[in-house]
Amino acid sequence: MVNIRNLDPSASPLDYYGSELRRLREDAGLKQGQLGDIIFCAGSLVGQIETARKVPTREFSDRVDAALVTGGVFSRLVGLVLRSQLPTWFQAYAEMEAKAAYISTLQAQVVYGLLQTEAYARDLLGVDHPDQVDELVAARMERQRILQREHPAALWVVLAEAVLHQEVGGRQVMRDQLAHLLTFRDNPWVQVQVLPFSVGRHTGMIGSFTLLRFEDDPDLFYEEGYSQGHMTANPAVIRERSVGYARLQATALSLEDSARLIGHVMEERYGDKPEPDGRGVA
Numbered sequence: 001m002v003n004i005r006n007l008d009p010s011a012s013p014l015d016y017y018g019s020e021l022r023r024l025r026e027d028a029g030l031k032q033g034q035l036g037d038i039i040f041c042a043g044s045l046v047g048q049i050e051t052a053r054k055v056p057t058r059e060f061s062d063r064v065d066a067a068l069v070t071g072g073v074f075s076r077l078v079g080l081v082l083r084s085q086l087p088t089w090f091q092a093y094a095e096m097e098a099k100a101a102y103i104s105t106l107q108a109q110v111v112y113g114l115l116q117t118e119a120y121a122r123d124l125l126g127v128d129h130p131d132q133v134d135e136l137v138a139a140r141m142e143r144q145r146i147l148q149r150e151h152p153a154a155l156w157v158v159l160a161e162a163v164l165h166q167e168v169g170g171r172q173v174m175r176d177q178l179a180h181l182l183t184f185r186d187n188p189w190v191q192v193q194v195l196p197f198s199v200g201r202h203t204g205m206i207g208s209f210t211l212l213r214f215e216d217d218p219d220l221f222y223e224e225g226y227s228q229g230h231m232t233a234n235p236a237v238i239r240e241r242s243v244g245y246a247r248l249q250a251t252a253l254s255l256e257d258s259a260r261l262i263g264h265v266m267e268e269r270y271g272d273k274p275e276p277d278g279r280g281v282a
Helices: 013-027 032-038 043-050 058-068 073-083 088-099 118-125 133-148 161-165 171-182 235-251 255-270
Strands: 102-107 154-160 190-195 209-213 220-224 229-232
Touching: 013 043, 013 058, 013 073, 032 043, 032 058, 058 073, 073 088, 073 133, 088 133, 088 209, 088 220, 088 229, 102 235, 118 133, 118 171, 154 161, 154 235, 161 190, 161 255, 171 255, 190 235, 190 255, 209 235, 220 235
Parallel strands: 102 154, 154 190
Antiparallel strands: 102 209, 209 220, 220 229
């Protein structure tokens, strides 16, 4: 049965996307199943997206644009749709992150979202949101597109060594995640340093935080809580955390030594060895 649910295009980006997909498909004289055949998916998926019951992917959008000759309408819309799937309290930060010229972050517990693999993100996001994991993973992967722009933001990440050892998704997922971090060694716009256990106490022990710098706007400080984030342009906070971040960079391992440590943990902790308890290394 063809989906006939009526949408209010102004209700959300997802509703607008669905209504436009239906309108342009019908203008082309195609049924849902016919469009599905052209773009290599089930007609039911087309119907679910047209009725805002499922979130489109970028690949789906690109194929629809080609099939309906839209001039890239859906490829442009999908970024807005995916960003709308982020938690409401996080959307403001994601918008500013996308505009930043420089991003400096300390991550004390997990790999920074812009550097996560899809499998790592899926396991991480599935803990609290198992029913929304597909949408949230797609949104996180969409965030990462800012690193692929012609003029990407400069990203500097300081990772606590604990992040390398905190197993997310199993040994293979972690091995792939650490290998992914190593792919940025030759990227001039992405720098990764590890803050080793041996430094003892440090200024970042209060928790993870991020500093965003812009070409023409005031700097922003962002820190995330359990169910919300806090963002401020307070000059006193920016000054204090900027100095703190500089101290963390100076205390952390060099870029070369950080890469060596990541590689060492990848091989020693997540390498090819028996899994005695069926889940990973002890």
